[in-house]
Amino acid sequence: MTLTAEAPTTGSSTAPHSAARKRRKRAEALAGFAFLSPWLLGFVLLTAGPMLASLxxxxxxxxxxAPPQWVGLENFQRLFDDPNYLQAWKVTGTYVLLGTPIKLISALAVAMLLNNAFSGKGFYRSSFYAPSLIGASVSIAIVWKAMFIDNGIVDRLQQVFGFEAGGWVGDPSRTMPMLILLTVWQFGAPMVIFLAGLKQVPTELYEAAAVDGAGPWRKFRQITLPMLSPVIFFNLLLETIHAFQIFASAFIISNGTGGPARSTLFYTLYLYFRGFQDFQMGYASAMAWVLVLVVGAITLVFFRSSKFWVHYSGEGK
Known part of the structure; x- marks a missing residue:
């Protein structure tokens, strides 16, 4: 019997396939960048570029x-010597600390009501969500201002019920409650998110709690709140950031002055005054970056503290 040795296999046959795979991957990468290019251009030209310029x-x-002149930290030092700047933080902080919790509590309360089975709940869901579709637009601020001025609808109603006559727009003690009512009225978006979260809570938990004799408050405290904690965290973070950005409603209701008595001088409104009325763009840019840092720090605190009170299903705790 004659034995013949087979010729060793070389890598020459696999080389064309490897080159073809590389060309295909390169073509796919180029196609991906081509589809991403509109977003990348928008991000660079409209977001990253202006942010770096403002920095x-x-x-x-x-x-x-005139061309900008380098002054170092002078703008940041001036901030804390500016009484209007400190007033802007006071007004904005009050709005965030009061408006955000009231809005979320109202949204959760209505979501729990709408989570029950009753006829026509689709209509009520749409009705409560409708104000959020409008948003904090100029037209809504104009209507809101017309309701709360002297001899407006609210003024007439409070006179009917025996309260002191007078509009809220010109009263420094009432402008903040008026703006908080406006943001609370637009609780539709967090309400829908709360409603979606309530749908994910297993009914077996409530049934087991009822067997143990738990009442409505105990069910809410020991079942609903822990199960909704991720949704509460999301809504709290989002609404807090939105509250820091209030501008249009305050601008319209105060006629662009921040009055009366600086009671509506929100941070973004004062930033607008400095940048586009006084043309102090360097000072306004410093204000903008302080706001970014403050909101970023608050966001970091929220995420760091979430491990103590946010519970996700499937966690081994």
Whole structure:
């Protein structure tokens, strides 16, 4: 019997396949970047670029009519010597600390009511969500202002019920409650999120709690709140960030002045005054970056503290 040795297999046959795979991967990558290019251009030109420009301007003296002059930390030092700046933080902080919890509590309460089975609940869900579709637009702020001015609808109603006559728009002690009522009225978005979270709570938990003799408050405290904690965290974070960004309603209701008696001088409104009325763009940029840092720090605190009170299903705790 004659034995013949087979020729060793070389890598020459696999080389074309490897090159073809590389060309295909390169073509797929180029196609991916081509589809991403509109977003990338928008991000660079409309977001990242202006942010970097404002960061540079925060360290300069710039009034739009002359080249910026480098002043270092002077703008940041001026912030804490500016009484209007401190008032803007006071007004904004009050709005965030009062408006956000009241809005979320109202949204959760209505969501729990709508979670029950009753006829026509689809209509009620749409009705409660409708104000959030409108958003904090200029038209809504104008209507809200017309309701709360002297001899407006609210003024007439409070006179009917025996309260002192007078509009809320010109009263410094009432402008903040008026704006908080406006944001609470638009609780539809967090309400829908709460409602979706309530649908995910197993009914078996409530049935077992009822067998143990738990009442409504105990069920809410020991079942509903822990199961909804991820949704509460999401809504709390989102609404807090939105509250820091209030501008349109305060601008319209105060006629662009921040009055009466600086009671509506919100942070973003004062930033607008400095940047687009006084043309102190460097100072306004410094204000903007302080706001970014404060909101970022609050967001970090929320995420760090969430491990103590946010419970996710499937956690081994």
């Amino acid at each position: 540079y301007l925060a360290f300069t003296n710039y009034n739009l009519f």
